[in-house]
Amino acid sequence: MDTLADYRPGDFYFGTSRRTILGRGAKRTFTDSDVTALSEAVPAALEPGSLAVGVLPFDTAVAPGHLVLPETVRIAGPVQPAHRLPVGAPSAVRAVPEPVRHAEAVASAIKILKDGGLRKVVLARALDVDFDGGVSVEAILHNLAADKAGSYTYAAGLPSGRNLVGATPELLLSRVGGQVVSHPHAGSAPRSADPVTDRENAETLASSRKDHIEHAVLTEAIVETLRPFCRSLDVPREPSLVSTPTMWHLGTVVTGELVDRDVTALHLAAALHPTPAICGTPTEAARQLVGELEPFDRGYYAGAVGWMNSEGDGEWAVSIRCAEVAERSLRLYAGGGIVPASDPKAELDETSAKFQTLLRAMGLEL
Numbered sequence: 001m002d003t004l005a006d007y008r009p010g011d012f013y014f015g016t017s018r019r020t021i022l023g024r025g026a027k028r029t030f031t032d033s034d035v036t037a038l039s040e041a042v043p044a045a046l047e048p049g050s051l052a053v054g055v056l057p058f059d060t061a062v063a064p065g066h067l068v069l070p071e072t073v074r075i076a077g078p079v080q081p082a083h084r085l086p087v088g089a090p091s092a093v094r095a096v097p098e099p100v101r102h103a104e105a106v107a108s109a110i111k112i113l114k115d116g117g118l119r120k121v122v123l124a125r126a127l128d129v130d131f132d133g134g135v136s137v138e139a140i141l142h143n144l145a146a147d148k149a150g151s152y153t154y155a156a157g158l159p160s161g162r163n164l165v166g167a168t169p170e171l172l173l174s175r176v177g178g179q180v181v182s183h184p185h186a187g188s189a190p191r192s193a194d195p196v197t198d199r200e201n202a203e204t205l206a207s208s209r210k211d212h213i214e215h216a217v218l219t220e221a222i223v224e225t226l227r228p229f230c231r232s233l234d235v236p237r238e239p240s241l242v243s244t245p246t247m248w249h250l251g252t253v254v255t256g257e258l259v260d261r262d263v264t265a266l267h268l269a270a271a272l273h274p275t276p277a278i279c280g281t282p283t284e285a286a287r288q289l290v291g292e293l294e295p296f297d298r299g300y301y302a303g304a305v306g307w308m309n310s311e312g313d314g315e316w317a318v319s320i321r322c323a324e325v326a327e328r329s330l331r332l333y334a335g336g337g338i339v340p341a342s343d344p345k346a347e348l349d350e351t352s353a354k355f356q357t358l359l360r361a362m363g364l365e366l
């Protein structure tokens with residue numbers, strides 16, 4: 001039973017090293033800008049043994065949360081295809097904004113951070129790609145899985161009829177019984193084909209004070225949000241180096257034991273989102289600055305994607321390293337955390353490196 005081979009646009013797909021989930025059709029759809037209302041309505045509608053799947057946007061003022069109870073759900077083992085599929089023929093690529101404008105936005109953010117009030121903000125940019133014929137979401141998803149591009153390979157139908165597709169390394173929240181896990185990521189360096197440079201990049205990241213500050217702001221926020229829900233929390237004192245085929249990151253595995261098992265995976269994911277991995281600290285001021293400095297809406301980039309069952313267990317990943325795909329075009333996104341010690345040129349390069357996850361899956365070299 002190959003859930004990946006059976007995936008069609010509009011389906012929900014969520015693949016990890018442990019399993020793959022394919023959801024098709026919708027017995028019921030929950031589309032709501034009030035994520036707290038969603039996290040109450042959806043569990044109440046789940047029959048024993050059933051699943052809800054879907055996406056949360058970056059900002060519910062711009063796009064609603066969207067969950068469905070699929071007509072059919074298939075859960076199978078992990079897959080890693082050996083071959084690649086053609087995605088389509090790109091005819092034009094446009095940066096939004098122009099790279100130099102992104103560096104200027106980063107410089108403005110650094111100035112605001114230095115003036116005080118904000119500790120961190122995450123700024124993103126986008127690439128719009130046009131295709132001569134259609135663009136195949138199936139092929140992008142398939143190639144991301146073939147590349148083992150991230151720990152969570154995903155696709156989800158959006159209210160607009162478009163599809164979100166990506167492969168993220170970052171776990172927002174998983175819940176199994178009373179056990180919760182979050183694996184926040186912040187702090188980045190590019191991988192290199194040259195093993196010596198690759199190791200140097202990792203070591204530079206591991207000893208970078210700027211990246212450790214960027215990471216600490218994130219871990220603190222995760223711990224602060226989870227603490228009231230947990231009787232115990234385990235938080236390693238130092239982050240670890242984690243990698244994807246294109247990026248090194250700093251990551252911290254936070255684990256906790258829930259006080260109350262009625263608190264579902266979706267409820268916890270909604271409480272955590274938006275974390276300083278994709279927004280900033282303090283949250284509201286950072287979200288406002290993102291709106292002022294980015295010349296586009298993020299839509300479902302930097303939101304969450306995942307599933308929950310009738311027991312309240314589930315997995316929600318941070319929807320980064322992704323593209324929103326229309327019939328003949330797509331938009332891909334990449335962002336980076338800015339702290340006072342950040343450098344605009346380095347931040348621009350970091351977003352270029354993060355684009356590689358999707359560009360590789362599309363067979364594009366930029």
Ligand SMILES: C=C(O[C@H]1C=CC=C(C(=O)O)[C@@H]1O)C(=O)O
Pocket residue numbers: 122124170185186187188249276277278320321333334335336337338354
């Ligand atoms: C916001 C993104 O990455 C986040 C996850 C890992 C490392 C990050 C960083 O170092 O800035 C970001 O917080 C993205 O890929 O668009």
